[in-house]
Amino acid sequence: MGVFDRGRRWLGRRTAPAAEVPPVEDLTDAELQDRVAALLAAELGPAEPGEEHPTSVTPARIAAWMTDHDFSYFVDNDGDLGGLWRGRLFYFFLFGERSEILQVRGQWHREASIERLEEVLDLCNEWNAERIWPKAYVRVRDNGRVHVVSEVAVDLEHGATDAQLGQLLYCGLSTGSMLFDALDERYPDPAGVAP
Incomplete structure (x- = not known):
């Protein structure tokens, strides 16, 4: 039995006795979504509408968040927004056709020698296997020095509230x-x- 099948069986047991409702396997997608929503409401309480609606993320909104939280930032010659966080350089990029993909990219403030490339790659691979964020990778510069980069990227096609944006940046x-x-x-x- 696969994970999905076990999840469907668990969901069927959690919402009501089998005699009162049809088995989960017989539900349409809409009925299954309704049952999941009911289960979440029972476990977490009813959803309350937010006061704020998601809006497009812009460099100005990111800069405003930085200012509101007393972080210094700069705009480089390419127009990219960056700043220092605990002595490390981070940039805040917006990619995509409508600048809907937010990426927070950091760079370790030190570099490793090319002789350490394999062990630094192993550390990054181990990090990526054990954690969701950030994605860790290396770049080898023309001078043979190894730079380690962190990256958190999220698609914000439908925008983000100020609270959501702040949470993603943080x-x-x-x-x-x-x-x-x-x-x-x-x-x-x-x-x-x-x-």
Whole structure:
């Protein structure tokens, strides 16, 4: 029995005895969605409409969030919005035909030698296998130095409320910092280590 089948059986048991409603397998998609909504309402309480409607994400909204939270930011020569968070450089990009994909991209403030490429790749792969955010990867520069990058991207085709946008920005910054903290722990700065 697959995970989906077990989930359908669990859902059928949780909502009502089998004698009162048809088995989950016999429900249409709309009926199944209604049953899921009823289960969520019973478990979490009824949904309350938000006071705010999602709107398009713009660089101005991102900058306003930064200002509201006392984060300094800059706009570089290419017009990209960036800032420092705990001493690490992060950029905030909007991609897609309608600039609907928000990406928070961070860069570790240190670099590794090319000889450490394999072990840094292993660390990134391990991170990606165990965590949802951020995506971790490396870039090898022309000078042979290895830079580690964090990335959180989300499709906001239908926009985001201020609270949602703030949560996504904070997610990108905080999870990127967690990755960089793990790198700092694995590779202590020689200047910070006593001889």
